[in-house]
Amino acid sequence: MTLEEAKKIIDKENYKYYNLFEDRPLKENEVGICKNDNGWKVFTTDERASIVTNSVVEFNNESDALDRFMKRVATEKILYNDNDEDNK
Numbered sequence: 001m002t003l004e005e006a007k008k009i010i011d012k013e014n015y016k017y018y019n020l021f022e023d024r025p026l027k028e029n030e031v032g033i034c035k036n037d038n039g040w041k042v043f044t045t046d047e048r049a050s051i052v053t054n055s056v057v058e059f060n061n062e063s064d065a066l067d068r069f070m071k072r073v074a075t076e077k078i079l080y081n082d083n084d085e086d087n088k
Contacts (some may be wrong), residue, residue, distance in 0.1 A: 001063055001067050001070060002062075002063070002066070003024040003066065004064075006020075006066050006069065006070055007008060007020075009070060010073070013074070013077070015074075016075050016076065017029060017073070017076045017080070018030055018031050018033065018069075018073045018076075019031070019032035019033070019045075020032075021033060021034055021035065022034045023029040025049075026045050026046060026050075026051070027045065027049050028045055028047050028049045028078070029042070029044075029047060030044070030045050031044050031066055031069060031072040031073045032044070032045065032051070032069075034065065035062075038058060039060045039065070039067075040056055040057050040059045040060075040061070040062055040064075040065030040070065041056055041057070041058050041065070042056070042058075042065055042068045042069045042072065043055050043057070043058050043084070044072065050086060064072075080085070
């Protein structure tokens with residue numbers, strides 16, 4: 001997956017709980033992706049906006065990192081019931 005493909009899916013699905021390459025400070029209960037000296041890192045944050053240690057997965061290429069990131073971001077529809085008509 002490419003960054004542009006990921007952005008299109010995020011826009012189309014109207015995902016809210018993510019942080020794409022740390023474009024802003026971390027928020028609580030979101031999925032993040034960032035690049036560091038060792039490659040790419042995908043993680044989740046807790047209710048205090050801290051990175052959950054056991055949630056961190058590192059990758060040596062952006063495509064695999066974006067695939068994992070998007071799979072985690074997609075779970076928000078399940079976790080937060082964004083498809084539920086009562087929440088609209």
